[in-house]
Amino acid sequence: DTEVTQTPKHLVMGMTNKKSLKCEQHMGHRAMYWYKQKAKKPPELMFVYSYEKLSINESVPSRFSPECPNSSLLNLHLHALQPEDSALYLCASSQEPSGGTNEQFFGPGTRLTVL
Amino acid sequence: AQSVTQLGSHVSVSEGALVLLRCNYSSSVPPYLFWYVQYPNQGLQLLLKYTSAATLVKGINGFEAEFKKSETSFHLTKPSAHMSDAAEYFCAVSRGGATNKLIFGTGTLLAVQP
Numbered sequence: 611d612t613e614v615t616q617t618p619k620h621l622v623m624g625m626t627n628k629k630s631l632k633c634e635q636h637m638g639h640r641a642m643y644w645y646k647q648k649a650k651k652p653p654e655l656m657f658v659y660s661y662e663k664l665s666i667n668e669s670v671p672s673r674f675s676p677e678c679p680n681s682s683l684l685n686l687h688l689h690a691l692q693p694e695d696s697a698l699y700l701c702a703s704s705q706e707p708s709g710g711t712n713e714q715f716f717g718p719g720t721r722l723t724v725l
Numbered sequence: 726a727q728s729v730t731q732l733g734s735h736v737s738v739s740e741g742a743l744v745l746l747r748c749n750y751s752s753s754v755p756p757y758l759f760w761y762v763q764y765p766n767q768g769l770q771l772l773l774k775y776t777s778a779a780t781l782v783k784g785i786n787g788f789e790a791e792f793k794k795s796e797t798s799f800h801l802t803k804p805s806a807h808m809s810d811a812a813e814y815f816c817a818v819s820r821g822g823a824t825n826k827l828i829f830g831t832g833t834l835l836a837v838q839p
Contacts (some may be wrong), residue, residue, distance in 0.1 A: 614768075652815055652829035653769070664823055700768055711757040711776050712819040714827055716768040 614717035615638075616701050619649040622723045625691060631720045633684040633701030642684040643714065644676060645700040653700055659684060660707035691724045698722075727752045729818050731830035739838050744803040745790075746833045748816030751797060758799045759817045759827070760790055769815065775799060786810070811837045 614635045623629050633642065641660050645653035658666035659678040673695075676688040684701055699723050702714040732747040753807045758775040759839060773784025790801045799816060816830040 629787075630746075649814075650832070650834075652832055655826055658824065659827075660824065666826070698766075702769075707824070710821055711774060712821050712825060712827055713759065713771065713774055716761075716770070718768040719766075721766065 614701055614703055614715050616699075616717035616720050618720060619718070620721045620723075622725065623688065623691065624725050625693075626688045627691075628687070630644065630688065631686040631701075631722075633686075633698055633717055634682055635703040635715070635717075636682055637705070637715065638681075639703035639705050639715070640681060641704045641712075642678060643702040643704075644684070645687055645702065647698040647700055647719070657686075665707070688722075691722075693724050696722055696724045726758065726791070727818050727820065727828045729816050729828055729830035730771070731814075731816050731833050733833055734831065735834050735836065737836040737838060738806045740808055741805050744798075744801070744806045744810065744835065745818075746801040746814050746835065747798050748799045748801065748830060750799060750816075750817060750818045756818045757821055758790075758792065760788070760799075760801050761815045761817060762786075763813045763815065763832075765812075771785070774816075806835075806837045808837050808839065811835055816826065 630699045644656040647653045656674045658669045677685040683702045698719045700719045701717040704714045728751045730749045760772040761805040773782045775792045783789045788803045819827045
C-alpha cells in the first residue's frame with residue numbers, strides 16, 4: 611500500500627463548530643505532516659510528527675490541534691476557526707525522520723470551508 | 726538557508742511541443758531536489774527526485790530533469806506535451822530528514838493548447 615488517505619474529502623463548518631480531519635498511511639513511515647494550501651499557492655507546513663511525537667509546530671494558532679494516536683494515524687482537530695482558515699489541508703508522510711531524502715507522499719487533501 | 730525559484734508562474738505550450746519548466750535553488754549544502762505535480766483539487770504527486778545518484782533523473786509520465794550544480798538549476802522537461810499534462814508543478818528542495826523542511830517554489834501552472 612503506497613497511499614496516504616484523508617477523510618473527509620470536503621468539510622463545511624461554522625466558526626463555533628468542532629471538527630476533525632483524519633489522515634492514514636500504511637507504508638511504515640515514521641514522519642507525518644500537515645500542510646495548509648491556499649488557492650494558487652504552494653503548501654505551507656503546519657506540523658511535523660516524528661516517531662509519533664510533535665517535532666515542528668510552525669507557529670500555528672491553537673485553534674488547530676494535531677494528534678498522532680499511532681504511527682499510521684494523524685488527526686487535525688479544528689475548533690473556533692475563522693473564514694480565512696478555508697483552504698485545502700494536505701497530509702503527507704515520509705519514511706525516515708532522522709535522515710533520508712525527506713521524500714514526502716501526499717494525500718488527496720480535505721477541502722475545508724469555514725462559514 | 727534554502728530557497729527555490731520557479732521562473733514563470735504560467736507556461737503555455739501546444740500539444741506535442743517541448744515542455745520546459747524552470748527551477749533554480751539556493752542551498753548551503755548539496756540538496757535533495759524534487760518535482761511534484763498537482764492536478765485540480767488533488768494532492769501532490771511526486772514526478773521525480775534528485776538524490777545525488779545521477780544528474781539526469783527520469784520520472785513518471787515521460788518527464789525528466791537535469792541537476793546542474795554550476796547553474797544551481799533543476800529544470801523539468803518533457804519532449805512532447807500531452808493534454809493530460811495540464812496541471813500545477815512545484816519544485817522543492819530539502820536537506821533531508823523530516824526536521825529539514827521541504828521548501829517549495831511558488832509553482833508553475835502548465836497549460837496545454839490543442
